[in-house]
Each structure stands twice: as C-alpha cells, then as structure tokens.
Amino acid sequence: MTGENPQGDDTGGAGTDTDVVDSDGTGAETERIDADGGLSSRAAVLVVDDDGTWARTAARLLERQRDRLSVTTATALPEAETAFERLDPDCVVCDYRLDDATGFEFLSTVRRVDPDRPFVLVTGEGDEGVASEAIRRGATDYVRKGRHSDDPELLAERVTSAIRAYRTRRALTRERRSKEAMLDIVTTTASRETLCQAFCDLLVDEHGYTGAWIGIEEGVDGLDPWAAVDCGGYLDCVGSALRAGDGENPALTARNRNEVCVVDRIGPDDPDAMAPSEGDSAGRTDDPDWRSAALAAGFRSVAAVPLGQEGGRVGVLTVFAAEPGAFDDRECRLLSDYAETIAYALRTASWKRSLVSSVPVSVEFRISGEEVPLVAFGRQLPDGTSVSVASTAVKSDRSLLYLLRVSDASGSAIPDATTVPGAESVRVDDDASPVRVELVADGPTPERLLANRGAKVTGTAVENDAVIVSVSYPREGDIQALSRALRDEFAEVEVGRIRADESGAEPVVDKGLAADLTDKQRQALETAYHQGYFEQPREHNATEIGDALGISRVTFTQHLRTAERKVFARLFDPD
Structure with missing residues (x-):
C-alpha cells in the first residue's frame, strides 16, 4: 500500500531511498526525522494530485517525517474515489486542480462518507480565495503548493495534527456512546447472565473487538x-483449564494477580504460539496452550481485566483483537471502566435477586483500615506472618473475643493491647504451634455491627491488610442497608461475593449435633474446644475460659455441661 503508484511507472515511488525532488523538479534532499508525530498507531494517508511527481514527492516527505504514516497516491478523481473506498484512510491530502475535476468534488465525496474525516486541500500560490472556499465547504485545513519543500515539517505536522484531533473526537464520541449503552444495560437488565452477554455484545459490536x-x-x-461473543472455539479448547484455575491463560493471570493483563502479540513469530493446522486435534480438544487456541480463532492480541477489586472481585473480562498491539493505555482505561461497571452491575443484580430469593443469602464484606482491631493487629506482625480466626465470642455488651492462630511468628512478635487501636487486651500462648492469641476488642467491630442488624456471622478471615467477614442474611433483609451501616462506622468497606442457594429448596432447620444449643451454650462449647479445655493436660481451665468470655467459672461450666448433655443426647439418642 505504501507508495502505491496508480500509473504503474517506477520513477521514484514513495518510501524509496531515492533523492526527494520538489514540485519544481529540483534535487533538494530532505533529512529524515524519526518521529511519530504523537500518533499512537499507524495512520493511512491518501495523496491525490494529477501531477504524479508531486504526489510521490509529498508521499515520500510524509513518510520520512512521520514513521507511522503509510501513504498511497492517486492521480485522477476516479482512482482517488476507488482508493478512498478501499483504504478508508485516516486523512486525505488533495490538490485543488485536477485534470478532470477539482478537489472540491472529491471533498464532497469524502464528506458524504464521513463529515469529519481530515481533508487537507493543497492550493497554488495566490489561491487564497480557493482556500477560504475550501474551509467553508468543510475542508479541515489547507497548505500552499511548494511550501512543503521549503519546510518539510509543515505538511507532516498539518496531517498528523488533523489525524490526532480526528481520533480524539472519535474516541470521545465512542466513550460517550459506551457510557450511554452501559447505563442502558445496567438499568434494564436484571439477569446476571443476560447482563454479561449484553456487555460482550456491546464490546464487539460497538468497539470492533474480535471477541x-x-x-x-x-x-x-x-x-x-x-457469556461470550465469537469465542466459542477458543473456550471449547481452554474451558476445562479455565474452570479448574490451571495454566497461564491471561484471564487467570489477571484473576490471580488482580491486575490488568495484556499480551500485545500472539503471533506466529512467538515460538510458544504456533497455531494448529487445519484438522489438528488441538482445535477440538482441551488444549492447555491457550496461544494455539487463540491463533486458531484469529486472535493476535488480548487484554484481561478483573471485575472488581480484591475481596470484591467477581470475575474477569477478556477481550481479543485481530491485530497485534491493539491495547494501548487508552484502550486499557476504557476496558477498566467497563470492568468496573460490569462488577457493579453484577453486584446490583445479586442484591436484587437476594430480595426475592426464597432462601438466605451469603455475603462477604471486606473491611480495611486501622480502626478495625484485627487489621491493626495484623499490620504490626512481621512480614510473612499469617493470622487465622479460630472463633469469635461475645464477651460483654461492648467487647468481642477473637481466638486467633498466628503462624510463622514467635510469641515475642505479637503486639500488646496498648499498640492495637480498639483492643482491650491481648493474651498470648506461645507454647502452642501456631501461636494462640486471645484478642478482646472493646470498640466497634464488624461482627457485632452485622449481628445487631440481623445477620448471622459465619466466619472471619484476615488477609492482605483487611478482614473478610462472611454472613448469612435472611431473604427479606436489605443487603445494601448492611453495607451502608458498615460504611457509616468504617472508612473502607467493599461488598464481595453474594450467593444464594440455587436449588430452590426452602430453608431447613439444622439437624446437626448442635441444633438444640442456645447461643451461649454453643459459644461455651466452641470456646472450650479451641482453648484446649478437653486436652490432657488442659491448656486452659474453666476459670480462664470463663474470664475470657466475661462470665464466672460457675456460669461457664453450667453452659458447657448443658451443651455436652444436649450433644450427647443427639449423638446417642437421636429419636
């Protein structure tokens, strides 16, 4: 395409290493400037002039001045119209005087196709009136013929400036349309599966992605x-590995690292990325090499973006392009906006579904910030230390007991209560491995706040400078109200996974051994177990456990014996 000569002669085509001549035929050679002119990708330019020498000279100048310009020439109006339809160039440079027409006629043709396509008209000396008329008719800019040889940078700058502005306007229009389309999807789509499919359709139909x-x-x-669009064969090949979480697939990499993953080139020049030949079984079986499957599907670059942040992530969006290097910073920002909206829409759909669900809903909340006692505790531990929550127990109206297991740290590394905001006391048992810690929080805790609003706390985990609190919530409950209550108390709160029992069965009463226990009896039994009360010798006695729970030894033993009797009755006399 570059340097095409419609007349077929070989006298110095554009892009060759021959001397550059100006329109007067002089041999003024122009120094090549290695620059992209601010263009992020290659741009096609169509140069039209009935003077083939001038057209080739202009093409050579443009390509020498800007590395990312690819120039085609035409010398007559019919040839120009054919080339424009075939190439769909980013910019047209056209002389006003053509043998069989004027540049205004070609300008009308271009404007019927695209009212905003860059069109630079070239005029002769003293044609200022023509230049003014060109701007009135919709030309983007004009230059006077001959000036490009005196100032080689002039024409290149006019062309690249027009292309940059054109691309920026198109990108802004596309982003506006995308946001309008995303809003329409979010507000009109209830099903999560339908919502995912709608976003995939939008990305392929409106943005031109291959899949x-x-x-x-x-x-x-x-x-x-x-959900998927034009990815069927690819997903057939790699689907099992994706579901199992195995391999180096970009989507799994984005999920595991919780960051955008871009592969700029999945081309045949990559020794690890050879496409299977026609009829190859790799195209039909579960091929662990995702590159082979991608190449077979016609993909040459890929971007994978997590849906939501860690703790609140729900999945990954993956987009393919048919050409290498399709995902620059701007495209990645656009896809990140899509991913954020999709994650929000999926969580909203889950909330809506939970309100009409016939079963309780399980929800995970991720809370971070120094005002959370467990977060403050964990941040003071050495790097590489892990903290697990064995159990929690209510000690008083304001305090909550955490029974912790701290791995890969000695007892001396455990911070004391005076350095942990919100902690009333910290007791350490470093004879055990891992180290056991009793932390009593006397201020606000996520668990107490959630329990006070009707949620049943089913677990607490500590990971990556945050606590993950899992709760079970009645179907008639308002999950958004829980989220708002947490945000009123804690600065950094994210809603994670929201799940309901999809079996359609009605909730059933717990038929396990602990079904008959009251909350206090269950708490006494669970704390006794985790504190080594049943070990020989006992790791903690009744007085110590009662003190940890904020009750007397007599009350503790009463709750414990009643709990034991009920459990044994369930075990040995179930009827």
Whole structure:
C-alpha cells in the first residue's frame, strides 16, 4: 500500500531511498526525522494530485517525517474515489486542480462518507480565495503548493495534527456512546447472565473487538465462562483449564494477580504460539496452550481485566483483537471502566435477586483500615506472618473475643493491647504451634455491627491488610442497608461475593449435633474446644475460659455441661 503508484511507472515511488525532488523538479534532499508525530498507531494517508511527481514527492516527505504514516497516491478523481473506498484512510491530502475535476468534488465525496474525516486541500500560490472556499465547504485545513519543500515539517505536522484531533473526537464520541449503552444495560437488565452477554455484545459490536467473554468466580476453582461473543472455539479448547484455575491463560493471570493483563502479540513469530493446522486435534480438544487456541480463532492480541477489586472481585473480562498491539493505555482505561461497571452491575443484580430469593443469602464484606482491631493487629506482625480466626465470642455488651492462630511468628512478635487501636487486651500462648492469641476488642467491630442488624456471622478471615467477614442474611433483609451501616462506622468497606442457594429448596432447620444449643451454650462449647479445655493436660481451665468470655467459672461450666448433655443426647439418642 505504501507508495502505491496508480500509473504503474517506477520513477521514484514513495518510501524509496531515492533523492526527494520538489514540485519544481529540483534535487533538494530532505533529512529524515524519526518521529511519530504523537500518533499512537499507524495512520493511512491518501495523496491525490494529477501531477504524479508531486504526489510521490509529498508521499515520500510524509513518510520520512512521520514513521507511522503509510501513504498511497492517486492521480485522477476516479482512482482517488476507488482508493478512498478501499483504504478508508485516516486523512486525505488533495490538490485543488485536477485534470478532470477539482478537489472540491472529491471533498464532497469524502464528506458524504464521513463529515469529519481530515481533508487537507493543497492550493497554488495566490489561491487564497480557493482556500477560504475550501474551509467553508468543510475542508479541515489547507497548505500552499511548494511550501512543503521549503519546510518539510509543515505538511507532516498539518496531517498528523488533523489525524490526532480526528481520533480524539472519535474516541470521545465512542466513550460517550459506551457510557450511554452501559447505563442502558445496567438499568434494564436484571439477569446476571443476560447482563454479561449484553456487555460482550456491546464490546464487539460497538468497539470492533474480535471477541469478548466474561468469566465468573462462582462454583468453580477458576473462572466459569458465563457469556461470550465469537469465542466459542477458543473456550471449547481452554474451558476445562479455565474452570479448574490451571495454566497461564491471561484471564487467570489477571484473576490471580488482580491486575490488568495484556499480551500485545500472539503471533506466529512467538515460538510458544504456533497455531494448529487445519484438522489438528488441538482445535477440538482441551488444549492447555491457550496461544494455539487463540491463533486458531484469529486472535493476535488480548487484554484481561478483573471485575472488581480484591475481596470484591467477581470475575474477569477478556477481550481479543485481530491485530497485534491493539491495547494501548487508552484502550486499557476504557476496558477498566467497563470492568468496573460490569462488577457493579453484577453486584446490583445479586442484591436484587437476594430480595426475592426464597432462601438466605451469603455475603462477604471486606473491611480495611486501622480502626478495625484485627487489621491493626495484623499490620504490626512481621512480614510473612499469617493470622487465622479460630472463633469469635461475645464477651460483654461492648467487647468481642477473637481466638486467633498466628503462624510463622514467635510469641515475642505479637503486639500488646496498648499498640492495637480498639483492643482491650491481648493474651498470648506461645507454647502452642501456631501461636494462640486471645484478642478482646472493646470498640466497634464488624461482627457485632452485622449481628445487631440481623445477620448471622459465619466466619472471619484476615488477609492482605483487611478482614473478610462472611454472613448469612435472611431473604427479606436489605443487603445494601448492611453495607451502608458498615460504611457509616468504617472508612473502607467493599461488598464481595453474594450467593444464594440455587436449588430452590426452602430453608431447613439444622439437624446437626448442635441444633438444640442456645447461643451461649454453643459459644461455651466452641470456646472450650479451641482453648484446649478437653486436652490432657488442659491448656486452659474453666476459670480462664470463663474470664475470657466475661462470665464466672460457675456460669461457664453450667453452659458447657448443658451443651455436652444436649450433644450427647443427639449423638446417642437421636429419636
């Protein structure tokens, strides 16, 4: 395409190493400037002039001045119209005087196709009136013929400036349309599966991506593809590995690292990325090499973006392009906006579904910030230390007891209560491995706040400078109200996974051994177990455990014996 000569002669085509001549035929050679002119990708330019020498000279100058310009020439109006339809160039440079027409006629043709396409008219000396008329008719800019040889940078700058402005306007228009389309999807789509499919359709139809799919972290160890456009063959090949969470697939990399993953080139020049030949079994079986499957599907670059942040992540959006290097910073920002909106929409859909669900809903909340006692405690431990929460127990109206297990740290590394905001006391048992810690929090805690609003706390975990509190909530409850209550108390709160029992069965009463226990009896039994009360010798006696729970030894033993009797009755006399 570069330097095409419609007349077929070989006298110095554009892009060759021959001397550059100006329109007067002089041999003024122009120094090449290695610059992209601010263009982020290659741009096609169509130069039209009935003077073939001038057209080739202009093409050579443009390509020498700007590395990312690829120039085609035409010498007559019919040839120019054919080339424009075939190339769909980013910019047209056209002389006003053509043998069989004027540049205004070609300008009209271009404007019928695209009212905003860059069109630079070239005029002769003394044609200022023509230049003014060109601008009135919709030309983007004009230059006077001959000036490009005196100032080689002039024409290149006019062309690249027009292309940059054109691309910026198109990108802004596309982003505006995308936001309008995203808003429409979010407000009109209730089903999560339908919502994912709508976003995949939008990305392919409106943005020109070759394929898109969304994988959700629900019910699998990796990613379960919920929706896809033009990715069927690819997902057939790698689907099992995706669901199992195995391999180096970009989607799994984005999920595991919780960051955008871009592969700029999946081309045949990559020794690890050879496409299977026609009929190859790799195109039909579960091929662990995702590159082979991608190449077979016609993909040459890929971007994968997490849906939501860590703790609140619900899946990954993956988008493919047919050409290498399609995902620059701007495209990645756009996809990140999509991912954020999709994650929000999925959580909203889950909230809506929970309000009409016939079963309780399980919700995870991720809370961080120094005002959370467990977060403050964990941040003072040495690097590489892990903290697990064995149990929690209510000690008084304001305090909560955490029974912790601290791995890869000695007892001397455990911070005392005076350095942990919100902690009333910290007791350490470093004879055990891992180290056991009793932390009593006397201020606000996520668990107490959630329990006071009707949620049943089913677990607390400490990870990555945050606590993850899992709760079970009645179907008629308002999950958004829980979230608002947490945000009123704690600065950094994210809603994570929201799940309901999809079996359609009604909730049943717990038929386990502890079904008959009251909360205090269950608490006494659970704390006794985790504190080594049943070990020989006992790790903690009744007085110590009662003190940890904020009750007397007599009250503790009463609760414990009643709990034991009920459990044994369930075990030995179930009827």
